Every structure is written in C-alpha cells, then in structure tokens.
Amino acid sequence: GQNIDQPTEMTATEGAIVQINCTYQTSGFNGLFWYQQHAGEAPTFLSYNVLDGLEEKGRFSSFLSRSKGYSYLLLKELQMKDSASYLCASSGNTPLVFGKGTRLSVIA
Amino acid sequence: GAGVSQSPSNKVTEKGKDVELRCDPISGHTALYWYRQSLGQGLEFLIYFQGNSAPDKSGLPSDRFSAERTGGSVSTLTIQRTQQEDSAVYLCASTTDRVTYGYTFGSGTRLTVV
Numbered sequence: 430g431q432n433i434d435q436p437t438e439m440t441a442t443e444g445a446i447v448q449i450n451c452t453y454q455t456s457g458f459n460g461l462f463w464y465q466q467h468a469g470e471a472p473t474f475l476s477y478n479v480l481d482g483l484e485e486k487g488r489f490s491s492f493l494s495r496s497k498g499y500s501y502l503l504l505k506e507l508q509m510k511d512s513a514s515y516l517c518a519s520s521g522n523t524p525l526v527f528g529k530g531t532r533l534s535v536i537a
Numbered sequence: 538g539a540g541v542s543q544s545p546s547n548k549v550t551e552k553g554k555d556v557e558l559r560c561d562p563i564s565g566h567t568a569l570y571w572y573r574q575s576l577g578q579g580l581e582f583l584i585y586f587q588g589n590s591a592p593d594k595s596g597l598p599s600d601r602f603s604a605e606r607t608g609g610s611v612s613t614l615t616i617q618r619t620q621q622e623d624s625a626v627y628l629c630a631s632t633t634d635r636v637t638y639g640y641t642f643g644s645g646t647r648l649t650v651v
Contacts, residue, residue, distance in 0.1 A: 433579075462639050471541075471628065471642035472580070516580070524570055524593070525640060529579035 431455050433528035435517050440534045441507055449502045449531045451517030460520040461493050461500045466530065467513045475502070475515075507535050539563075541643035543629050549649045550619055558614040558646045562631030569612050570632075570640060571604060573625040580628065586612065619650045 432454040441447040453461065460479040464472035478484055478493035478500060490503040502515055514530040542561040550556050562569050571583040582596035586606040597603070601619075606612040616623055626647050630640035 464639075471644045474639040474641070477639055518580075523595075524582050524585045525580075526582070527572075527580040529577070 431519065431521065431523065431526040433517055433519055433526055435515075435528040435531045437529065438532045438534070440536060441504075443507055443509060443535055443537050445507050446503065446505050447507060447533065449504075449515050449517075449533065451500045451502075451528060453498050453500070453517070453519045453526075453528075455498075455519040455521040455526065457522035458495065458498075458519060461491075462518040462520065462525065463489075463491050463500075463502045464516040464518060464527075465513050466516060472516055504533075509535050509537070511535050541629055541631055541641055543627075543643035543646050545646055546644065547647045547649075549651060552621060552650055553618055555615065555617045556619055556648065558616075558627050558629075558648070560612045560614070560629030560631075560643060562610065562612070562629070563641055564610075566631035566633050566641075567609070568632045569606055570630045571612070571614050572628045572630065574628060574645070575625040583614070583627075616648075619648075621650045624648055624650045 435451045462477050463475040466472040476491035483492045488505045493500045512535045514532045516530045517528040518525040544559045567588045569586045572580040574580050584604045585593040601617045604614045626645040628645045630642045632640045
C-alpha cells in the first residue's frame with residue numbers, strides 16, 4: 430500500500446530555518462520528491478532523493494532515511510516568497526503518491 | 538511547447554452535463570498523468586499514459602471518468618454527467634523519466650459543478 434503523512438500547516442519567521450517532515454509507506458519504493466505549490470499555481474519540482482542522506486540545493490535541502498521511511502525538507506533564510514504548500518511525494522510501483530501538503534506561512 | 542498546457546483554465550458547468558479537459562504535454566515526453574486536487578486534499582491520481590502501452594486507469598473514481606491520448610501527445614479527460622463532488626482542480630503532468638526527473642505539471646483546470 431501507499432501512505433504519506435506530513436503536517437498540515439507550519440508558520441515560521443522571515444530569515445529563520447524551517448524543517449518540514451514527511452513519513453511514507455510505499456511498495457517498491459524508489460525515491461522521494463518534494464514539490465512547492467503556490468496558491469492557484471501548479472506544483473513545481475524542488476528535489477529528489479533516492480539514497481540516504483542530505484541533498485543540498487541553495488537555500489533548500491532534502492533528507493532521506495529509507496530504513497525509517499522518513500524525509501524532511503529544510504528551508505534556510507526564509508523569505509516571504511517561500512509561503513506556499515510543500516508536497517511530499519513517493520515513487521514506487523505506482524505513479525507518484527502525494528501527501529496532502531504542508532502549508533507554510535512565513536511571517537515578518 | 539515550453540511547458541505543459543491545459544485548457545480551459547476555469548470551467549463552470551451545470552450538474553449532469555459532460556465536460557472535456559485538455560492537456561498538451563511537453564514535446565517528447567512519453568508519460569502523461571492526470572491528477573485532481575480538491576480543497577484541503579492531496580493530489581489524487583486518476584490515470585496514466587506511457588507511450589503506446591494501455592493506460593493505467595486504476596485511479597479513475599467512477600465510470601463517468603475517461604481519458605484518451607491521441608498520437609502519443611494531447612490528452613483529453615472527459616467527465617460525463619458531472620456531479621458536485623467532481624468540483625476540483627484537474628492537473629496534468631508529463632515526464633520523460635518519472636523516477637529521476639519528477640513530473641512537470643500544467644497550471645490545471647479548475648472545474649466547478651453547480
């Protein structure tokens with residue numbers, strides 16, 4: 430079966446660091462994606478992890494632990510434009526399965 | 538084209554009417570997906586086309602939903618006898634390699650059934 434859990438909402442302060450967690454149970458797991466979705470817009474690709482560890486890409490980093498079925502997205506030096514929903518998605522024996530998304534609000 | 542194009546961007550229809558939603562994927566992308574996103578819900582998989590293979594229809598919620606992909610490019614999602622619970626944003630995505638590169642999504646069609 431497929432199941433993905435992530436927090437519904439988070440709030441963080443401009444300039445701070447925020448970590449968005451995701452746990453998954455995926456048959457035939459072969460990778461974990463993070464997408465960003467601004468209100469009323471299409472989801473856009475942020476990161477892909479297939480091996481354990483941290484992948485850093487500018488202000489955004491993504492971590493994966495396959496043994497724990499766990500990932501997180503780390504956003505540093507938060508900016509107001511980072512206010513969006515962040516979707517965790519797992520790749521396995523089926524098309525991508527998405528979590529419900531975490532709505533991040535960045536406040537001054 | 539440069540991105541995945543969907544039309545119309547917004548559609549309001551009366552309950553019981555049929556609607557057609559169109560998706561034009563990125564040129565050369567062999568895989569095409571339809572998802573829908575309801576308010577407060579995650580993306581729900583509907584149907585998947587890969588090359589000339591038979592589509593994976595396992596996500597279609599009822600037999601009122603169907604989709605086709607002509608010439609390995611443009612896809613049309615048809616909803617017959619629409620119901621209010623069909624109201625959602627319907628997203629199309631395409632990819633060359635679904636594992637490594639992820640999906641490129643269109644901006645979606647917001648369907649409202651009144």
